[in-house]
Amino acid sequence: MQTYSRERFKKTFRVSKTTFYYILSKIQHGIQKEFLVEEPISPEKRLAICLYQLGRGDYLYTIAEMVGLAESTVCKIVMEVSNAE
DSSP states (O other): OTTSOHHHHHHHHSSOHHHHHHHHHHHHHHHOOOOSSSOOOOHHHHHHHHHHHHHHOOOHHHHHHHHTOOHHHHHHHHHHHHTOO
16 A cells, blocks of 8 residues: 555545545554454555445455455455444
């Protein structure tokens, strides 16, 4: 995500980088996971997955394939992030 230009970032996630990081600062505590067995998915990636799905409406399996996660994991991320306060 850091390598995306401003235009590509906004086109992909439907928000500016500034707005993305503002949202992240407000919900990061609610979506950050503890390190248990393997490295957890970062809050930045969780928010990006959620915004991508909500903004583009792609199928969960398409997003899962794109980011290299299981479809159930992507579904859980979208649900958790969209319900974060």
